[in-house]
Amino acid sequence: MFFDNKYFYPLIDRMKKKNISIPVLPGILPLTDVLKVKQFASVCRTTIPKKIEEDMERFRQNPQDMEKVGIDFTIKQCQDLIKNGFEQLHFFTLNNYRLIKIVLDAI
Numbered sequence: 052m053f054f055d056n057k058y059f060y061p062l063i064d065r066m067k068k069k070n071i072s073i074p075v076l077p078g079i080l081p082l083t084d085v086l087k088v089k090q091f092a093s094v095c096r097t098t099i100p101k102k103i104e105e106d107m108e109r110f111r112q113n114p115q116d117m118e119k120v121g122i123d124f125t126i127k128q129c130q131d132l133i134k135n136g137f138e139q140l141h142f143f144t145l146n147n148y149r150l151i152k153i154v155l156d157a158i
Contacts, residue, residue, distance in 0.1 A: 052078035052143060054092070054124075055100045056131050076141040077132050081150040082121030085111065122150060126157040133158060 053059050059077060066075070082088050085107035092099050103124045110117035129140060142151050 080143040083118045
């Protein structure tokens with residue numbers, strides 16, 4: 052799982068250079084709540100891009116707008132992965148199919 056594709060692409064390049072050819076699916080967690088995402092990211096030892104964290108923080112008092120900012124970011128992340136040849140994505144749904152449907156409809 053990651054929130055910044057710039058870390059994923061070099062990993063795949065390093066794997067290719069070492070002739071590691073196992074399938075790797077990008078793990079996508081739709082962003083909805085900045086505090087929950089920070090907590091989840093710390094457990095998984097991943098980072099959140101500063102810009103998206105700041106953008107979401109601005110809407111801390113308005114959860115619907117915070118979710119919209121996060122989902123828009125998630126959609127752009129997925130679109131970038133697909134544009135770069137990753138046709139299969141693994142979504143961490145956390146039992147919230149509504150968010151995944153929004154992302155899938157957009158990509």
